Amino acid sequence: METHIKNATRGLLTGLLSAPFITLFSNLVTWANEFNSLNRYLILFLPVGALVIIFTYHKLGYQSKKITSMAISQIHYGEDGNTGMREEGRITVKMAATSFFNSVLSHFLGASVGKEGVGVQIGFSAASILDRAEERLLGSSRRDYYLMSGASAAFSSLFGAPVAGTLFGIHLASPRLARFDALLPALFASFSSFYFSKLLGIHVLTIPSFRPLELSLGNTATVFLFAIAIGIVCSLSCKLLEFFKEKLNGLYPGSEAFKAVIPAVLLTLFSVLIFIITGRFWYNGLSVDLIRLSMFRAAGIEDFVIKLVMVLLSLAAGFQGGEVVPLLVLGSTFTSFLATVFGLDASAFSVLGAIGFLSAGMKLPLVTFALGMELFGYTEPALLFLMSTTALIASGKTGIYSHQRIY
Helix, strand or coil: CHHHHHHHHHHHHHHHHHHHHHHHHHHHHHHHHHHHHHCHHHHHHHHHHHHHHHHHHHHHCHHHHHHHHHHHHHHHHHHCCCCCCCCCCCCCHHHHHHHHHHHHHHHHHCCCCCCHHHHHHHHHHHHHHHHHHHHHHHCCCCHHHHHHHHHHHHHHHHHCCHHHHHHHHHHCCCCCCCCHHHHHHHHHHHHHHHHHHHHHCCCCCCCCCCCCCCCCHHHHHHHHHHHHHHHHHHHHHHHHHHHHHHHHHHHCCCCHHHHHHHHHHHHHHHHHHHHHHHCCCCCCCCCHHHHHHHHHCCCCHHHHHHHHHHHHHHHHCCCCCCCHHHHHHHHHHHHHHHHHHCCCCHHHHHHHHHHHHHHHHHCCHHHHHHHHHHCCCCCCHHHHHHHHHHHHHHHCCCCCCCCCCCC
């Protein structure tokens, strides 16, 4: 009982400490996107922003780029049966603050990135503060529990999804395992952060209402085939990102500035070109409106391709934020197009595609299954589960989180 009380307290404190900073971050990202939408000339300063990000990491430490990988490695350390503390790889407030600033700047200038990656890093930082405090006061701690709780708190608050948040914390590092030993702190962190951030007025994504597919043999077969296609396309997209980064590093191996500025310049030129052709800047920033548009108008394959190029260039330039929202947008646009080709209901398939693409990229099918119900309001669990799991299997091992133990 004493252990349960201690773990519940760890999770509760992590959730309460994380919520205000995640709320501030999410609301600032929303403001930055809105400001950019009213002042599109800021896109011209994307190359300058890339240099500023390089400069901040140079001054404050490149380890700030690796918070998530460091946290996953620390969780693996506890997962392997180690209860002692490792001094190397400690996550600091300065590291999270650097990513916080760079992410808001990225959105302010119109880079095509998400927000959950840095949000989770903020959760890791808050968890690390409590981990060090317990270690100093009591002489022992469970850093892996704290970090998993930080991940749960952040994901729950950012998406208004406490169940998905709980599962995210215990599955993030090792999708092949269910860290039920950390379920209690992750649960308390997720729900406490969800309610506290909601009280503080956090901005979360809103999805229009739609009619889900009915469970039938025909729909089951269609969703299964679509999920295979989505998993393959997501895997190819992730591999394309890695290929692009490798080629860029090969061109300018000795210059961080060139490696950042060149894709930033290309991103600026591409954004202006797309505006000249379409008259819109839909593809810059979070692009959440593309999900809504994909649900109620037929998205074209060009929507998927343009957004993918924007994401590739933004991440290659070093802009900060995350990949979850971009994956949702890519999945939504691709599947909306696919559904239209076959004369199917774009709204329901767009939502299923968003979840399938995210599952293939994150390698966390239970998390995306819960997110589909909590965030998207998908009420047919069987087809949602089929999409999440099949897309994952079809995607292979390539995903967005390095250091995961997938199989």
